[in-house]
Amino acid sequence: MAAPKLRELTGIFLKIGNTTFGGGIPTIAALQRELVDRRGWLSPEDYGLAFALARITPGTNVIAFCAAVGSRIKGVPGAFAGALSETVPSAALAVLFTVSYESWRVDPLVMGAVAGIIAAVAGMMWTSVWSLVKPFMGGAAHALRCLVFTGGAFLAIWRLGLTPLPIIALAAAAGFLWREPAK
Template identity: 30%
Template sequence: MKQLWKLFLAFARVGVMTFGGGYAMIPILEREIVDRHGWATEEELMDYYAVGQCTPGVIAVNTATFIGYKVAGTVGGVVATLGMIFPSLVIITLIAGILTNFADVPAVKSAFAGIRVCVCVLIFNAVLKLWKKAVVDKITLVLFLGVFLLSVFFDISPIVFVVFCAAAGIVLTRMGVKGK
């Protein structure tokens, strides 16, 4: 029980200290998990992180589940994840509650119109960063363009693209055309 509480608190701390998730989280995870509690080695942590990136879902949550599971089994995995999401729930609910009351103030509207422009640029930068790892040859370029254009012009569920592209990746690799 004490162990579970420790897990919850450790991941709540990681949640509070992480801005934006992703790579920013690694040094904080290392401090909490490797140095402070010794729940995993640095190498294991990197393994979890790598697999967390290529499994569905939020990377931070996947990594938390891995470590929680290692420390205290299935319950540990659940508790670590709950710890990770707890700060978000509290902070976002507070902010959302406050913002709803001010949403019609003209200055707030102007501020958010400015912020929206910034969001474009931030997402665009994220796309460029991911692009380097993802689009490595002609086939991946075709897949990228196909998914992009089809989802811009047609109302197709992202699930369709995800399933199709995973299957395409397997079939094309099997046929030996990967890398051309």
């Protein structure tokens, strides 16, 4: 697929970054759908690399993720486009919310629309889980890896209360040592 123009890439970041409620992970999930699944501008490998490295970059993960994805598609200008268009409009909105917080919070229309969007985001998250795992599902040996890494990471954070950083580090180390079966 042909590389997109910087303007097109910025357009995607503006749309996704500033309409997805619920914080960083839903935004990353929505960008995955637009950039990897729908447009093919980014390979699943590059997506995975950006996701993992964003986790170990200091600061807010999703901004680093946008910079990484932008740099992979369009170099340093792409990184700036990603980080700025992900943050500037929603930051301006956050300041406006700050100014008028007390009156917004009791407006049922605003809260109704926000509740609808949050519900749509929740549905989207599960499609994102599936498209992360799907490329690795062929054959029993691959399915076992999926079960161990995805299930293990889930239990580690959900049951053992580990933070994402050591989980990602452990998965990387185990993945390095445990050879992947041939496709």
